[in-house]
Amino acid sequence: MSLILARKEKRSSMDIGMFFAALLTLGIFSFLYKDNPVYKVCEAIFVGVSAGFWAITYFFDNIHKKFWLGVFPQEGDSPDYWLWGGAILGFLMLLRISNKIGWIARWPLSFIVGATAGLYMMLYFVSNALNQVADTMMPIVAYASDNSVLWLDTFGNFIVVLGVVTGLIYFFFSKEHKGLFGTGAQVGTWFLMITFGASFGYTVMSRMSLLIGRLDFLFGDWLGLF
Amino acid sequence: MRRNIPLAVTFVVGMLLIVSVFLPPIETIGEDFGVFFSIIAVFAFFLGGGNLIKVHFGKIMKKSNDWEFSLVTVVGFFAMLIIGLFKIGAPGDISTSVTAEGSYFQEMFVYLINPLQSTMYALLAFFVASASYRAFRAKNREATILLVAAFIILLGRTPLGMMLTGWIPESFSIFQVPNLAVWIMNSPNLAGQRAIMIGISLGVVAMSLRLILGIERTYLGGDDKG
Incomplete structure (x- = not known):
């Protein structure tokens, strides 16, 4: 009961x-x-x-x-x-509400800025720069196990290398985008447009799935219509 | 005191974290600073919460425009604080987790925050649809590329893509929209992503160096007294 x-x-x-x-x-x-x-x-x-x-x-x-x-x-x-160090810095952060000694709050802030800069500098340099460059430096021609050329994969590899190089040319602003360099930058923008288009497509899909989820909640879970 | 100490803290902490990558005895310092970071973040969050209350209390006291909504915000904030701090409805004693199954805190998350948050994002589906209408007008070559890429990704991730192009023979299966979407993601999109990632990482490295070396000082505010 x-x-x-x-x-x-x-x-x-x-x-x-x-x-x-x-x-x-x-x-x-x-x-x-x-x-x-x-x-x-x-x-x-x-x-x-x-x-x-x-x-x-x-x-x-x-x-x-x-x-x-x-x-x-x-x-x-x-x-x-050692954790007291964090608590003291956190407490110093609260001093920001004081008009007289509010400037002390810059100390924990500068700790956060320094730690973020030091940490992310190495992290980004290794994972986003070095690793990405290393992954792009690959043999362009792809072979199957019987040594025949895989044309589609080879074309894909070529597109990846071409896209990375021309994309980087587009981001290089120290030289005017003219002549051969300008053509490279132009091709780079096409690759970037494809990337933005793909991201946009995924964003639309994720928002749509959230909308479907909410409608499913309203009509299914709440009203019990299906 | 006001500028030199924060600059020194940023320099020492930033350099320490960079050096720690090359010195095994202090390689865990990043994790220790990470804990400091999360403790300081809580105090910073308290400051933010305090500011929220200050702003909304001010509006309520002055009976400014829309003060009734500020009252709702303040009531919601304190209700959540009281329910969470006293672990109201949580099974067991005070040592029970605040997010334990059945606690009012958890229920508030499930029945208030979760639907509000997902509906807010779901609402964006309608605005994304309106943005798509503007973006999907092929005004120039770049816009056309973006349009085609987004369209293929959208079609390729839905059953409609296979329904429309499933008839294409296996030897040309790359032209079936789902396969084309996968190829776009793995080749041109990957190339664009890599170029962006490399560009961002070089930017992060440059900005981190500027911060650590004290060239970039805007985070300290405008007061120039030493």
């Missing part, structure tokens, strides 16, 4: 949740007609609730799990006093 009641309670809490979710979904869609108070209420809920959600999530994930449990660990583990 208690199990049935518990299930009923769970079901009714789900129904209320579903009802609110459907109302909010319709409220956001109402923007398609025009900007209206219902949409603005939904937008305001989204801003407030999301800010609260991320504040709590960051607090428990970083301050509680990483800092607090690191400095005051459970039995058996040794405390990691």
Whole structure:
């Protein structure tokens, strides 16, 4: 009996949740007609609730799990006093609200800028520059296991090399895009257009699938029509 | 104090992270700084949350335009904070995870944030459709290439692509739209992506060096006092 009641309670809490979710979904869609108070209420809920959600999530994930449990660990583990450095820098960040000593907040900011610059410089240089160049320096002619030429793969390899070289020519602004160099840059823009077209196609598809998901929620999960 | 210390911090931290790649004894310093980073980010987020409340409280107190929506934002923010901090509805004691199944915090995510967020993005489908109309007018050669690439990708990723071109014999299967879409993704699109990635990485390296060496100082603000 208690199990049935518990299930009923769970079901009714789900129904209320579903009802609110459907109302909010319709409220956001109402923007398609025009900007209206219902949409603005939904937008305001989204801003407030999301800010609260991320504040709590960051607090428990970083301050509680990483800092607090690191400095005051459970039995058996040794405390990691090094973490106080992060907490002190974080506290200094809060000094920004003071008019007199707000400039101290630049210290943690400069730590973040320095760390990001140092980390990303090496990361990008290795993964996005060196590795991509290395992957492009490949044999253009592709062979099958019986040594016959795979024409389609060979053409694909040629296109990749041509596209990377001409694309880089387009991004090289220290020389005027004229003559042979200009032709290279022109071909580079065609490759870039194909890339943008492909990205655009994927963006359209992802938004459409989200729209289908919301319609599926409204007509399927909420109204139970299918 | 106001500019020299932040510049020194940026230089030391940035150089340390670059050097750590070449020095095995300090190679884990990037991970340690990563933890610092997440702790500082929480304090920065608190500042952002505080600013959000300050702005909206100001609007409520002054009864400015649309102050009612600010009230909704503030109520949503505090509701989420209280539910999350006190782990209301979470099964078990205070040590239970805030995102445990059945907690009100989790329910708020599932029935408020999730539908709002996905509907906001789904709404973009309509605006993307309108943007497509403008982008898909083949005004010049580049726009035509973008149009054709996006069209093939869109068709190739839906059953319609196979329905339209499934009759093409196996020996010319590359001209079936789904296969053509795969070829575009793997060859010309890859080439364009690589050129962009290499360009971005060189830009990141240059910008990182400018930051670490103190040439780029805009992040410190406009106060020039030493």
